[in-house]
Amino acid sequence: MGFALTDVHKNYRRRGSSVAALDGVSLSIAAGEFVAVVGPSGCGKSTLLQIVGGLLAPSSGSVSFRGDDLYARRSADDRAAVRRANMGFVFQTFNLVPYLSAMENVQLPMAITGLTEAVQSERASALLTRMGLGDRLDHRPGELSIGQQQRVALARTLANEPTVILADEPTGNLDPETGSAILDMLASIHSEGRTVVMVTHDPQAARRAKRTLRLDRGRIMSDERVG
Amino acid sequence: MKLRHLVWRELSVRRGQFITGLIAVLLGVAAVVAIHTVSIHSEKAVERELAALGANILILPKAVGAQNYYSADLNEKVMPEDYVARIAMSGLQGVQNLSPKLSLPADIAGTKFTVTGILPKSEFQAKAAWGGLAIFSKRKGCVAVNLPGEVAAEGKARGLARTRVIQDLALDEALLGADVAQGLAVTANGQIELRGRSFRVVGVLPTTGTIDDTRIFVHLHTVQEMAGAGAVINAIEVVGCCKDGATSLVDELNALLPEAKVVTIGQVIATQVSTNKLMSRLTWTFLAIIVVVGGAGIANAMYANVAERRREIATLMALGASRWQVSWIFLLKALIIGLAGGFGGYIVGTMAAILVGPQIAGMTVLPIAWLIPAAAFGTTVISLLAAWPPARRAGGIDPTLVFQEA
Numbered sequence: 010m011g012f013a014l015t016d017v018h019k020n021y022r023r024r025g026s027s028v029a030a031l032d033g034v035s036l037s038i039a040a041g042e043f044v045a046v047v048g049p050s051g052c053g054k055s056t057l058l059q060i061v062g063g064l065l066a067p068s069s070g071s072v073s074f075r076g077d078d079l080y081a082r083r084s085a086d087d088r089a090a091v092r093r094a095n096m097g098f099v100f101q102t103f104n105l106v107p108y109l110s111a112m113e114n115v116q117l118p119m120a121i122t123g124l125t126e127a128v129q130s131e132r133a134s135a136l137l138t139r140m141g142l143g144d145r146l147d148h149r150p151g152e153l154s155i156g157q158q159q160r161v162a163l164a165r166t167l168a169n170e171p172t173v174i175l176a177d178e179p180t181g182n183l184d185p186e187t188g189s190a191i192l193d194m195l196a197s198i199h200s201e202g203r204t205v206v207m208v209t210h211d212p213q214a215a216r217r218a219k220r221t222l223r224l225d226r227g228r229i230m231s232d233e234r235v236g
Numbered sequence: 237m238k239l240r241h242l243v244w245r246e247l248s249v250r251r252g253q254f255i256t257g258l259i260a261v262l263l264g265v266a267a268v269v270a271i272h273t274v275s276i277h278s279e280k281a282v283e284r285e286l287a288a289l290g291a292n293i294l295i296l297p298k299a300v301g302a303q304n305y306y307s308a309d310l311n312e313k314v315m316p317e318d319y320v321a322r323i324a325m326s327g328l329q330g331v332q333n334l335s336p337k338l339s340l341p342a343d344i345a346g347t348k349f350t351v352t353g354i355l356p357k358s359e360f361q362a363k364a365a366w367g368g369l370a371i372f373s374k375r376k377g378c379v380a381v382n383l384p385g386e387v388a389a390e391g392k393a394r395g396l397a398r399t400r401v402i403q404d405l406a407l408d409e410a411l412l413g414a415d416v417a418q419g420l421a422v423t424a425n426g427q428i429e430l431r432g433r434s435f436r437v438v439g440v441l442p443t444t445g446t447i448d449d450t451r452i453f454v455h456l457h458t459v460q461e462m463a464g465a466g467a468v469i470n471a472i473e474v475v476g477c478c479k480d481g482a483t484s485l486v487d488e489l490n491a492l493l494p495e496a497k498v499v500t501i502g503q504v505i506a507t508q509v510s511t512n513k514l515m516s517r518l519t520w521t522f523l524a525i526i527v528v529v530g531g532a533g534i535a536n537a538m539y540a541n542v543a544e545r546r547r548e549i550a551t552l553m554a555l556g557a558s559r560w561q562v563s564w565i566f567l568l569k570a571l572i573i574g575l576a577g578g579f580g581g582y583i584v585g586t587m588a589a590i591l592v593g594p595q596i597a598g599m600t601v602l603p604i605a606w607l608i609p610a611a612a613f614g615t616t617v618i619s620l621l622a623a624w625p626p627a628r629r630a631g632g633i634d635p636t637l638v639f640q641e642a
Contacts, residue, residue: 055639064554065636086558093556100639104551108249109242116237118555129237169556177639 045218063088097166156187265581353459574619578612
């Protein structure tokens, strides 16, 4: 069992009036699925991803992960622990720590978890090599190309061996060729049995997923499965 | 990698920011440590002076203000040496010793010293004998006892340091202060050249922690010859036989020498006591300034650092960092600044006190060990308290809002 959302609403206050980002979303995502969430800007894609990732509490409705409610009677630190153990985030802007090397950036989630330095080094080195950055371990983000930075971010996402990858526009800042390489890697990660939920407005990227959820004005307009 | 690694790396990358903050804290702590160190030594010096010289009286030219007992003779004003004879032959009771002085600056091998002319007791004892020796008899009610032969038994150097008077001193003999002897690498029975004259060193004074350590003592009449100013002196030190009698002795000396200024050691020390009080108040004022300005500075720098690192913080949280882990990163940074500022401030402040103390307070200043933990602990507590609100703010950042800002 992966995620289950039941009648999830999320309202924001904007200049005194309420804006619905999610309007009664109900869905379930099974473990091991590769789901693309598509839709126009402001339709609630990123909000959905943040709610699923335990970063943003819904205004109403329930969100469960592996059968446990993520928000009811759970503190932000409890949800951080769930994320730490099970989830990895990929961001459009990579969000690498600029003063750390590629190696250290990948070690960061493991440092948060408290893994030993030997395990951190071994795993970070292996992941970066897998991403084709074995010769860039000591380079800082500023010394890497945009595509390389996203690959470091992807390696960091896998550091704690999460079962779920949540990617927010992972190819949004990349050229088509580099974007395609990142999508290949996400597909490879999915093939290892991990759940991948990817928010994108790129139809090419969405086609790589096995399931596409189309959102508009906070509602699921379609839910298509491939194959 | 540990999370503390993140702090070190950030500190090393944003070195300028760190160093600026550290210098601000360090200078504040240094100021408090320096003032407090000098103040503590000054208080101890006053206690020592009162204990050792409680009965002493100074006779100075009228226009001279006495700020420090030991350096009272270091002024350009002079008075006739004849005053010594007047006192010796006055028949006053209760004077244990007399020590007229004339001081001149001197330069030996490029180092500046003070040459002080003193009159050995044997010379005015002779004069006192003409006055019936009443001057060296004990005043009624005095409890101090003048042991016969005490000065001679102690040796010239130690005797001069302790009793301010020497029994005998030839015209070509010299006694060296501890710092002078060390500086010139001369010991007893050595020779020194002073303004073209050769002197035999008859003794080296023990360290006193006063300006006497930088003096060369020679016969008063030799210094008068060197100065070419005739039979004049800068000051007369009068050692009373007991503290109780000092006040009435001052009245009698005032009546005897109306052209001079007569003050007790207590009056001289009063200036130092008030300086100590001022320094003590300054310590607390500086401490208050450090708490307010230093604390506000650290808090401000931390708030700026949190604002600057919002995206990094949000990313850490998305990666699973707890609020406490995020706050801890900033508190650790504050801890490092506090400890480094405390230890660094102690070292700089103590060095400043050691260098400046002798000049402004006329005493040797030594490091005070208990100020190390005090400075480090105090600064760390201030730093942590100041960093607490920004650290909590960092832990309370909503990552979703930060990601929306992108």
